[in-house]
Amino acid sequence: MEKIKTDLLIIGAGSGGLSVAAGAAQMGADVVMLEGHKMGGDCLNYGCVPSKALLAAGKQAHAMETGQPFGVTPVMPEVSYAAAKDHVHNVIDTIAPMDSQERFEGFGVRVIREYGEFTSKDTVKAGDYEITARRIIVATGSGPFVPPIPGLEDTPYYTNENIFDLRDKPDHLLVIGGGPIGMEMAQAHRRLGSKVTVIEGAKALGKDDPEIAEIVLNRLRGEGVEVVEDAKAENITGTDGDITVETTNGTFKGTHLLVAVGRKVNVDKLNLEAAGVKYDRSGVKVGADLKSVTNKKVYAIGDAAGGLQFTHLAGYHAGIVVRSAVLGLPAKAKTDHIPWATYTDPEIAQVGLTEAQAIKKYGKMNVFVARYETDENDRAVAENAGHGLIKVMVVKGRPVGASIAGKHAGELIAMWAMAIANNMKMSAISATVLPYPTLSEINKRAASAYFSPKLFESDTVKRIVRFVQRWLP
Structure with a gap:
């Protein structure tokens, strides 16, 4: 086993981790980064980037149907769902070099493509490596939360991690979850020709101002998206092409199922107990300085720090950590301006x-x-x-x-x-x-x-x- 000593160890090569790595390495710090999956994290590969690309495809199709007010005769677009997905992956491939291992190695970062777990307060084991660091940054992000709905585990379903690999257009997409991810994917698929039903256990876009949310919901309903609220999913059954969701507000049938009910922070496999780092289901417990409240050698940023879950927040957190862990300056994060x-x-x-x-x-x-x-x-x-x-x-x-x-x-x-x-x-x-x-x-x-x-x-x-x-x- 190779033993490594470094100034900064960053666990996770998503937006926040990459920003810390680039800043710290270019300022002269010795930086090691661990990434067991894809460089760029969720945002590049499964979240912000592919979803906006698919929305853009839907927007083009929608424009062909809505030209009448401008004197342009509406026509029904011929949509190739597979080609729309090609566009999504072309966008990812175009942006990916900015987040690549080669680029960050060019900055002087040592990138190790392994998952890591703590063995002590300042040491992490990753494959055949044992890394001891002055400061460790947990930047592991989050993944889709899959709720324990009876029958779901025995039914084919999609999340944001695999919906962009689907090549055949759903005839009728059922979306469980009326938050931002669910509503974005609902509109994109409706505009690309799918019938769409959104099933929300409470209120759709419930975290937004109700008056603001209603404007958007009225538009989506006007485009043909069925939005069913106060419909908590109680049982799910079905096979490929034939899905049934039973709820407290009726039963709904479709051909495909997308689960978009929220996010789960990726900290369970880090063995944080070995580092004396306090955490719960929302993430690592940190102070305003983003340091663990129980181990000042460990920082958490982005989704791993709990609170708001946005790519740009992770980038903001990265700046706080660079000032603190690299330059030794006092720095605290706030959220009222995010x-x-x-x-x-x-x-x-x-x-x-x-x-x-x-x-x-x-x-x-x-x-x-x-x-x-x-x-x-x-x-x-x-x-x-x-x-x-x-x-x-x-x-x-x-x-x-x-x-x-x-x-x-x-x-x-x-x-x-x-x-x-x-x-x-x-x-x-x-x-x-x-x-x-x-x-x-x-x-x-x-x-x-x-x-x-x-x-x-x-x-x-x-x-x-x-x-x-x-x-x-």
Whole structure:
């Protein structure tokens, strides 16, 4: 067995682990990385990248059917589901070199393609290697959670880890789970020609602002996606091409089944007990510095650290760890400025607090909700972009949250993420001059909705204006 001593040992070559490795190695640290499966992790191979590629294919098909408002005769697209999957894998293959073993070895990282498990507080065994490190970063990500529904283990089903390898278009896709993954895959498959039923035990898109979620759900239902809520799956039976899901709200039949009910953190096989690292089903227990609360030599980032599960959060965590473990600087992570998006059409985007969360935290009298209907935006009108809404929660002149439903909501949320991260005032948004006509003007109109009552409905302002007008030459 080869024994290795290093400055940093990173377990997992997903987004967070790769970011730490690149930064630390290029700054001069000795870095070893373990990856027992695919470089790039879930996001590249099974999550963010392939799902957006499949959504893009569905968008192209949908455009052929919806050209009438623009004077373009609608036609039924001839969809090759297998070719759409070829597009998905071409996208993965195009991006993969950025996450490749060769690239990171070029940075000076020693990449070992083995799974690892702790043998002590600072040592990990991986295949024929024993690695002792000054600091160890757990960046193992998460995988699909498969719920213990009776009959499921004896029934063929898909998760996000294998749905992108399916080559034959489902005639009728049953989706268990109405969260972001389930709804994205539902819309993509409906637009590519499948009948789709989403089965959700509570409320679809239940973590989003209800008013925002309803806009998207109405669009999906309008496109033919059946969304059944309050339907907890109780029993599943079937074979390839013939699946039955019995729920508390009816029985549903389809040809294929996708399970998309959530994520399970990948920490079970690390033998964290040997390192004295406290953890539970949500991940490693860490402080704001991302260090294990019970072993300060061990950090956890991204999904492995519990909390929000987003690729960009893992990248943010990586920056915290580089500052702490590589440069020895104090650094703490926070989450109130972390945005996220669901890439349905229209999209949903959120940063900070929702309306309900802001009212609960600050009190109803202290929260001003600035609203703007996005279909009043001239660019949205020109592109027939459909109904949308932005809500900005403001406390003492500063945004504490923003919720958007509409075209390119994932892009529009960037301004509010910047504002919250930098403690900016609403006046900074209203003072920004934006090109016309752009969707980004939606953000400025939301800021105007905050200031308008103060300017146009104030008796004090009106008295001042009348006084000024009398004295102006």
